[in-house]
Amino acid sequence: MKRTFPLFLVFIFGILGIIPFIIPHPIVQNLDESIRNDILKILVAFALVLGLGSLLKVHMDKIKRKRENWQYSWILIISFLVSSIIGLFGGVAGAGPLPTSIGSFHFDIQTLYENIFMPLGATMFALLAFYMASASYRAFRARSFEATLLLITAFIIMIGIIPLGDKISPHLPSFAQWIMTVPNVAGQRGILLGVALGIIATSLKIILGIERSWLGGGE
Amino acid sequence: MSISLSPWIWISALLSLAVFSFLYKDNPFYRFAEHLFIGVANGYAVTFYYHNILVPTLFDPLFRQGKLLYIIPFIIGILYFTRFIPKISWLVRIPIGITIGYYVGASIPATTQAFIIKQIQGTVLTSTNFQAWNAGSWGIVWSVIVFIGVLCSLSYFYFSKEHKGVLGVTSRIGIVFIMIGFGAAFGYTVMARISLLIGRLQFLLGDWLGII
Amino acid sequence: MKFIERLTTIDRRIIYLVLAIVVLIPLISRSPERVRVMPPVEKLYNAVDTIPKDKVLIIDFGYAPQDMPELEPMGFALLRHAFEKRIKVLALCLYVQPLGLAQKALTEVTEEFNSVAQTNADSIIYGRDYVFLGWQPPPLIPMLGMGISITNVYPGDYYGNKTDTLPLMKYVKNYNDVALLVSLSAGSIPRSWVAYAQNRFGVAVAAGVTAVSAADFYQYYQTGQFTGLMTGMKGAAEYEELVETRLNIKKSRKASEALPSLTYGHLVMIAFIIIGNIGYFVQRKRRQK
Numbered sequence: 001m002k003r004t005f006p007l008f009l010v011f012i013f014g015i016l017g018i019i020p021f022i023i024p025h026p027i028v029q030n031l032d033e034s035i036r037n038d039i040l041k042i043l044v045a046f047a048l049v050l051g052l053g054s055l056l057k058v059h060m061d062k063i064k065r066k067r068e069n070w071q072y073s074w075i076l077i078i079s080f081l082v083s084s085i086i087g088l089f090g091g092v093a094g095a096g097p098l099p100t101s102i103g104s105f106h107f108d109i110q111t112l113y114e115n116i117f118m119p120l121g122a123t124m125f126a127l128l129a130f131y132m133a134s135a136s137y138r139a140f141r142a143r144s145f146e147a148t149l150l151l152i153t154a155f156i157i158m159i160g161i162i163p164l165g166d167k168i169s170p171h172l173p174s175f176a177q178w179i180m181t182v183p184n185v186a187g188q189r190g191i192l193l194g195v196a197l198g199i200i201a202t203s204l205k206i207i208l209g210i211e212r213s214w215l216g217g218g219e
Numbered sequence: 220m221s222i223s224l225s226p227w228i229w230i231s232a233l234l235s236l237a238v239f240s241f242l243y244k245d246n247p248f249y250r251f252a253e254h255l256f257i258g259v260a261n262g263y264a265v266t267f268y269y270h271n272i273l274v275p276t277l278f279d280p281l282f283r284q285g286k287l288l289y290i291i292p293f294i295i296g297i298l299y300f301t302r303f304i305p306k307i308s309w310l311v312r313i314p315i316g317i318t319i320g321y322y323v324g325a326s327i328p329a330t331t332q333a334f335i336i337k338q339i340q341g342t343v344l345t346s347t348n349f350q351a352w353n354a355g356s357w358g359i360v361w362s363v364i365v366f367i368g369v370l371c372s373l374s375y376f377y378f379s380k381e382h383k384g385v386l387g388v389t390s391r392i393g394i395v396f397i398m399i400g401f402g403a404a405f406g407y408t409v410m411a412r413i414s415l416l417i418g419r420l421q422f423l424l425g426d427w428l429g430i431i
Numbered sequence: 432m433k434f435i436e437r438l439t440t441i442d443r444r445i446i447y448l449v450l451a452i453v454v455l456i457p458l459i460s461r462s463p464e465r466v467r468v469m470p471p472v473e474k475l476y477n478a479v480d481t482i483p484k485d486k487v488l489i490i491d492f493g494y495a496p497q498d499m500p501e502l503e504p505m506g507f508a509l510l511r512h513a514f515e516k517r518i519k520v521l522a523l524c525l526y527v528q529p530l531g532l533a534q535k536a537l538t539e540v541t542e543e544f545n546s547v548a549q550t551n552a553d554s555i556i557y558g559r560d561y562v563f564l565g566w567q568p569p570p571l572i573p574m575l576g577m578g579i580s581i582t583n584v585y586p587g588d589y590y591g592n593k594t595d596t597l598p599l600m601k602y603v604k605n606y607n608d609v610a611l612l613v614s615l616s617a618g619s620i621p622r623s624w625v626a627y628a629q630n631r632f633g634v635a636v637a638a639g640v641t642a643v644s645a646a647d648f649y650q651y652y653q654t655g656q657f658t659g660l661m662t663g664m665k666g667a668a669e670y671e672e673l674v675e676t677r678l679n680i681k682k683s684r685k686a687s688e689a690l691p692s693l694t695y696g697h698l699v700m701i702a703f704i705i706i707g708n709i710g711y712f713v714q715r716k717r718r719q720k
Contacts, residue, residue: 006312010320017324020575021332021631033579036572039292040321043314044569045272046296052261072254079258080265087266093590109266111227112259113531119231120256121496121528122419123238129416129696130242132409133450134443137703141711146398153402155701158409161665162694163464170467177469178361179403185650186365187400189338190372190393192650196334203323203330214319215312242447264527271530271565275587325571329626333656341654351655353470365653404646407663411501411642413454413696414664417689418500420455431461 002218007209014207056080083112153179221429232427235419342369368396439710446703453695463687464694465672471652472669475637475659476677478611479512486610487519487603489577491624492533493616498641499532502615504667504686505639506533508674509613510540515678519599520561521581521609525570525620534589537563543682558597565589570623578606578632606634611658615639621648625656639666664689 013035020032059073087109089098100108142148159165160176205211223229234255237248277293280286295317301310341348344362352358374386375393382390424430468476482488490509494502513520522537524530541555548554555561564585567573576584581603582594594600602608612634614621621638628634635658640648642663652660661670667686674680 002309002312006309006316009313009316010323013317013320014324017321018327021325021328029579033576033583035321036576037583038289039295040318040569041272041276041567041572042289042292043296043299043318044572045268045277046299046314047318048264048268048272048568050299050302052265055257055261069250072250075251076254076258079255080262083259083262084265087262088269091591092266092270095591105226109263110531110534113263114535115227115231116234116255116259117263117528118496118499118531119235119419119422120238120252121260122415122422122499123235124253124256125497126415126419127238127241129412129454130447130450132412133700133703134446136409136700137441137446137707140704140707142708146394149395149398150402150405151704153399154406154409157403157406158697158701161406161410161663162697163466163690164694164698166467173467173469179399180646180649181653182361182364183368183396183399184403184646185653186368187372187393187396187398188647189342189365189369189650190376190397191400192334192338192647193369193373194376196330196338199330199334200327203327206319206323207327214315218309243444260528263531267527267530267566270591271587271589272567274591275585276567279586322571325575325627329630332630333622333626337654337656338650341650351653400646404643407642407645409697409700410663410665410693413450413693413700414500414642414689415497416450416454417458417664417692417696418685420458420692421500421685421689424455424458431459 003212003215006215007212011207011209014203083109086112223427223429228427232423235423239419342366367392372396435710435713438706439714441706450696450699453699454692457691457695458689460691461688462691463671463684464668464690466665466668466687466690468669468672471649471657471660471662472666473659473673475613475639475661476512476670476673478635478637478658479509479518479613480516482513482516482518482610484517485602486608487521487599488513489521489523489609489612491612491614491616491620492522492524492529492536493526493614493618493620494532494641495526495528495617496532498617500685500689501641501664501667502617502639503532503536504664504684505615505661505670506536507540507682507685508667508670509615509639510536511543511680511682512670512674512678514540514544514555514560515674515680517560519603521564521599521603522561523564523573523585524566525568525573527566527568530566530589533563537561558592559599562594562597562599563589564594570620571627574624574627575631577609578628578634580605606632609634611635611637613637613639617641617644619644619647621657622651625651629656639670664693 016032016035020028056077059076062070062073086098086100086107088096090096090100090108092109094100094106094108100106140151142151157176157179159168160172165172165176202211206214234252237252240246241249277289281289281293295314298310298313301307342365344366348362349358352361354361371389371393373393374389375397377386377390380386421431479488490506492506494506510520522533524533541557541561544555564581565588567585573584582600585594588594588597606628612624612628614624614636616638617640621636621640624636629636636656637659638648638651638657639661640663642665645662648657648660648662651657661667664686668684668690671684671687675684
């Protein structure tokens with residue numbers, strides 16, 4: 001029961017997922033819509049809570065056990081609570097019961113997003129430019145024919161896609177574009193076909209109950 | 220333009236600098252910024268999770284429109300939390316099974332059609348494909364290159380036979396195409412990463428310092 | 432020889448500094464650089480431009496702050512194009528992080544138009560000219576569900592309004608009323624739009640993607656599964672170029688203004704790779720001797 005019933009459900013819902021692609025009859029389509037809108041949408045809503053709960057649990061635990069850098073977990077929890085309260089009670093467009101401005105100073109959820117979340121997220125990824133420069137300088141070596149080919153292609157693309165490439169020769173951007181649409185497509189498609197076949201095989205294994213790792217441990 | 224007097228712009232700028240400080244070495248400013256980021260990100264997610272999902276998807280139909288059948292998915296959803304109760308933790312497999320089942324089921328025809336059939340259609344040597352390049356008779360050449368490239372790239376990933384003889388040649392050609400693909404990807408990645416840095420500098424120089 | 436050895440051991444902080452300087456200096460001049468528009472972007476522009484009056488454009492704002500510099504200019508340029516041509520827009524997000532950026536783009540571009548509008552007809556009005564559907568996870572739900580009924584998938588919009596009360600949604604029922612769907616994304620989502628929405632309901636899909644994933648996406652453009660394609664900051668600059676030259680909209684062009692910095696950034700990257708390789712080959716030769 002503990003394993004068979006979930007495996008049975010996967011099989012049934014797997015088939016229910018496939019059929020609407022094959023049978024366009026309104027009865028099938030309406031049933032399909034109902035599965036998505038009335039069941040899956042709600043299940044996902046619960047799954048999201050689970051994810052959030054796990055994150056908070058990890059940090060509460062860190063504080064409780066006073067693990068390394070535990071003080072910072074307070075920052076996470078406090079900022080989470082404050083922004084949640086502002087968002088939940090201040091409303092999406094500042095239309096909730098909680099006031100989200102004092103005079104001309106606004107602190108609604110969109111303001112927090114634009115001035116805290118946005119700069120932090122953007123800057124964290126901006127660091128990658130530096131790491132990539134350093135890593136390419138250290139590791140990108142023309143050791144073999146394949147590596148040299150990769151390097152030359154990269155150089156052509158790097159020059160071809162900037163306006164300087166057009167100034168050097170109007171053929172250069174066209175050549176870069178050709179690389180993207182002809183040899184690049186051929187190489188990428190070889191990989192894609194392999195990946196797609198892998199997805200189908202794995203999906204079939206899950207539906208048929210051959211692949212069961214999603215059940216997790218235990219009975 | 221001159222330096223910004225908005226407190227929020229200053230907060231944004233100082234937080235950006237706190238993250239940039241990691242380039243020198245790990246430090247408390249960076250760690251503060253990192254944890255603040257996760258906290259606010261999740262607070263933001265909770266906000267829209269409630270306003271955009273829970274209210275219109277669950278609360279309104281259940282409590283305002285009286286669609287009592289919604290109690291069934293509601294109960295199945297609650298089973299996610301049995302994960303924390305060891306005795307009945309297996310029940311979590313029910314919502315997971317339903318979700319995974321539908322997902323993988325739908326992915327089979329979608330993947331077959333969009334990533335296999337359509338991609339093969341785009342590879343075979345037909346007059347439609349030749350003309351699609353808008354390159355005159357060169358279109359035939361480009362199509363032939365793509366055709367050979369795809370076959371050879373595929374042969375490179377065929378590991379059931381030793382790469383010798385014909386397979387040795389085709390897999391060798393295949394790796395040429397794959398390396399060109401990786402090179403192209405690397406070239407574009409450089410653009411991507413530098414773009415992100417430019418975006419931040421545009422903010423610091425423009426919105427904050429008012430230089431640009 | 433010592434000089435060459437030094438070339439191979441440049442401190443990472445010097446590399447950081449050089450990169451920062453070459454990217455920073457050209458930004459100060461703030462002059463947008465002209466670009467040659469390539470066919471994938473032009474096709475996208477033409478597809479948007481020819482959307483009939485009774486159909487809508489869906490924009491999937493799929494970019495989070497970490498993808499903002501590349502994809503936000505695309506979002507702005509697309510909205511300017513659509514609003515200028517009075518093409519109705521449905522905006523949506525498949526994940527939570529991009530919501531705020533979608534809201535920002537919609538608010539700012541609407542404001543650009545409304546600040547010069549003389550009459551109600553000239554203005555861009557929420558509910559009549561565009562609707563922000565908000566966030567509905569997981570992505571598969573809206574992708575498939577909008578083929579049957581958009582308001583069933585999104586009973587409420589981003590602001591909490593009932594979608595079936597909005598004037599625009601009175602005649603936009605499902606994908607049959609959608610001329611084009613543009614997915615601005617840093618991940619594999621444009622591919623999923625093709626696999627689910629296009630495959631099952633035949634909706635035309637185009638994409639604006641980050642440069643990191645650009646190489647993966649050209650194959651869908653080649654097969655015609657993507658009507659058009661914008662890749663990275665350069666792709667955004669090309670769309671900005673078209674919006675300015677063909678529609679005569681002269682607004683801030685963040686991607687085009689960044690191109691001089693991008694040029695120097697690329698050159699410095701190439702230089703560092705070449706320097707690293709010179710050092711490598713000299714050392715290898717010495718070892719062989």
